[in-house]
Amino acid sequence: MLIRVLLVIEEPKLRQRLEGLFERPDVVVESPRGGKFLWERASRLSADVLIVQEDLIPAPVSESIAAQRALPESPWIVAMVREENAEVRARLLAAGCEAVLPASLGDAQLQAVFATVLAKRSELSVTRLREARPAARPSLNDFVSQSPAMQAFLGLVRKVAGSESTLLIAGETGVGKERLAQAVHHEGGRAQGPFVPVNCAALAESLLESELFGHEEGAFTGATRSRRGCFELAHRGTLFLDEIGEVPPHLQVKLLRALQEREIRRVGGEKGLPVDVRVMAATNRDLEGEVKAGRFRQDLYYRLSVVTLTIPPLRERREDIPTLAESYVRFLRARIGRDVRGIAPEVLEVLQNYTWPGNVRELINVIERAMLLCNGETITIADLPLSIGRPPAAVLHHGGNGNGQAHANVSEVPAEWLGKPLREVRQLIVEHYERAYLAGLLREERGRIGATAARAGIEPRSLYEKMRHYGLRKEDFKKKVS
Ligand SMILES: Nc1ncnc2c1ncn2[C@@H]1O[C@H](COP(=O)(O)OP(=O)(O)OP(=O)(O)O)[C@@H](O)[C@H]1O
Numbered sequence: 042m043l044i045r046v047l048l049v050i051e052e053p054k055l056r057q058r059l060e061g062l063f064e065r066p067d068v069v070v071e072s073p074r075g076g077k078f079l080w081e082r083a084s085r086l087s088a089d090v091l092i093v094q095e096d097l098i099p100a101p102v103s104e105s106i107a108a109q110r111a112l113p114e115s116p117w118i119v120a121m122v123r124e125e126n127a128e129v130r131a132r133l134l135a136a137g138c139e140a141v142l143p144a145s146l147g148d149a150q151l152q153a154v155f156a157t158v159l160a161k162r163s164e165l166s167v168t169r170l171r172e173a174r175p176a177a178r179p180s181l182n183d184f185v186s187q188s189p190a191m192q193a194f195l196g197l198v199r200k201v202a203g204s205e206s207t208l209l210i211a212g213e214t215g216v217g218k219e220r221l222a223q224a225v226h227h228e229g230g231r232a233q234g235p236f237v238p239v240n241c242a243a244l245a246e247s248l249l250e251s252e253l254f255g256h257e258e259g260a261f262t263g264a265t266r267s268r269r270g271c272f273e274l275a276h277r278g279t280l281f282l283d284e285i286g287e288v289p290p291h292l293q294v295k296l297l298r299a300l301q302e303r304e305i306r307r308v309g310g311e312k313g314l315p316v317d318v319r320v321m322a323a324t325n326r327d328l329e330g331e332v333k334a335g336r337f338r339q340d341l342y343y344r345l346s347v348v349t350l351t352i353p354p355l356r357e358r359r360e361d362i363p364t365l366a367e368s369y370v371r372f373l374r375a376r377i378g379r380d381v382r383g384i385a386p387e388v389l390e391v392l393q394n395y396t397w398p399g400n401v402r403e404l405i406n407v408i409e410r411a412m413l414l415c416n417g418e419t420i421t422i423a424d425l426p427l428s429i430g431r432p433p434a435a436v437l438h439h440g441g442n443g444n445g446q447a448h449a450n451v452s453e454v455p456a457e458w459l460g461k462p463l464r465e466v467r468q469l470i471v472e473h474y475e476r477a478y479l480a481g482l483l484r485e486e487r488g489r490i491g492a493t494a495a496r497a498g499i500e501p502r503s504l505y506e507k508m509r510h511y512g513l514r515k516e517d518f519k520k521k522v523s
C-alpha cells in the first residue's frame with residue numbers, strides 16, 4: 042500500500058531538506074503551503090504520517106494532537122523541534138506524538154528514523170487491511186438463500202468449488218458473478234494464491250493482449266520496458282476473465298492455446314512460459330448465441346463452459362431481497378456514517394415487488410441512497426427513488442386549470458417530502474426523470490451506447506455509469522423497436 046506523508050513545515054530550508062529525504066517508491070510526500078493555518082489545512086488532507094514543525098501545533102498542544110489523531114486515518118505525528126530539549130520532548134510524546142526529532146540531526150540519522158516509522162506504519166496498514174477484509178471478503182455463504190432456484194444453484198457451486206475445472210459464470214448484470222468467482226477462489230485449493238481479475242471489455246484489442254499475456258521490451262512502440270501479463274500474475278492462483286464475450290477473434294485463438302497448453306507467450310516474445318492458473322470467465326451475454334452468430338469461437342466456448350454456473354436474477358429469488366437489503370444496511374452503516382438501523386416493512390414489500398434489472402448492484406445503490414436521504418433510524422418509502430417507490434403520476438400531477446392558476450395541491454406531494462430540504466426533493470425528481478429520459482433515448486437508439494450518448498450530449502463512459510446506477514441494460518433495448 043502507498044503511504045502518504047504530509048510535511049507540515051513552514052521553515053523553507055527545513056522543508057526543502059525533508060522533501061529530499063524520501064525516495065521510496067511506496068511513499069508519496071505532500072508538502073502543502075498554508076502559513077499559520079498549515080496545521081488546520083493538514084487536517085483536511087488525508088495522511089498516514091504527519092511531520093510537523095513543533096511551533097506550528099496550536100495550543101493547547103495535547104488537544105490539537107488528539108484532534109489530528111482522531112481523523113479517520115489516525116495519522117502518526119512526528120514532531121520536529123529546533124534543538125533537543127528533554128522537557129519539550131516529554132511533553133510532545135505524552136501528547137501522543139510518535140517521535141520527536143531535533144532538526145539538528147544529520148540527514149542520514151533523520152532518514153533512518155523516518156524509514157523505521159514508515160516501515161512500522163506500513164505494517165500496520167497491512168494488518169488493518171487484513172482485519173478489514175474478513176467481513177467484506179466474499180464467501181459462498183453470501184449466496185445462501187431461501188429460494189429453491191438459488192439452493193439448487195449453490196449445490197452445484199459447492200460441488201465444483203474445490204475442483205480445478207474451468208468455470209463459466211453467467212448471469213445478468215449485477216447478479217454477483219465477480220463476487221461468486223472470488224468466493225470460489227477463497228474456498229478452493231488456491232486460496233493462498235492471487236485472484237487476478239481482467240475486464241476484457243475495458244481495453245482496446247492491442248492493450249488487452251499485453252494485459253493478458255504481457256510483452257517484451259520493444260515489442261511495440263511505447264513498450265520501453267517489458268511487462269508481466271495477468272496470466273503470469275495469477276500464477277498459482279485464479280485468473281478471472283470478466284466479460285469474456287468481448288474478446289476479439291484473434292485473441293480468442295491465443296486464449297484457447299494458453300488454456301490448452303497451459304503455456305503463454307508474451308507479445309514479442311520467443312519462448313513459451315508455463316503457467317499454473319485456474320481460469321474462471323464471466324459473461325452477461327448469451328455466449329451460446331454468440332457462437333451461433335459466429336462471433337465467438339466454438340472451440341473456446343467448449344473449453345470454457347466445462348462447468349457453467351448461471352446465477353439467477355434477483356427477481357427470481359425475491360425471498361432473498363429483505364435479507365440482502367438488511368445486511369447492506371448493516372454493512373453501509375459504518376462506511377457512510379449514517380445511524381440507520383432498519384427498513385420499514387412496507388419498504389421491504391416494495392423492494393420485493395420491483396423487477397431489479399440491475400440486480401444486487403442496483404439494490405445496493407438503492408439502499409445506500411436511501412440511507413443518505415433517511416431522516417431517522419428507519420428507511421421509509423420516501424427514501425426510495427420514485428421509479429421504485431411509487432408511480433410518478435401520483436407525484437407530478439399538476440392541478441393546473443390552464444389559466445396559469447395552478448392549484449398546487451399540497452396533498453399531491455408525498456407528505457414525507459415536506460419534511461425534506463428542497464435539495465433532496467429536487468434530487469428525487471431529477472433522478473426519476475433522468476432515468477426515464479435515458480431509457481427513452483436508449484429505446485429509440487436500440488441500446489446503442491455511442492448514439493445514445495451523442496444524443497444526450499454526454500460521454501459514453503458517463504452514460505454507461507448512469508445506466509449502471511439506474512439499472513438500465515443495453516440488451517433490454519436491443520430488441521424493442523419503438
Ligand atoms: N449474494 C450477494 N451477497 C452480497 N453482495 C452481493 C451478492 N451478490 C452480489 N453482491 C454485490 O453486488 C454487487 C455486484 O456484484 P458483481 O460485481 O459480482 O456483479 P456482476 O455479475 O459481476 O455484474 P456485471 O455483469 O455488471 O459485471 C457487488 O457489490 C457485490 O459485492
Ligand SMILES: [Mg+2]
Binds near residue numbers: 219
Ligand atoms: Mg462483473
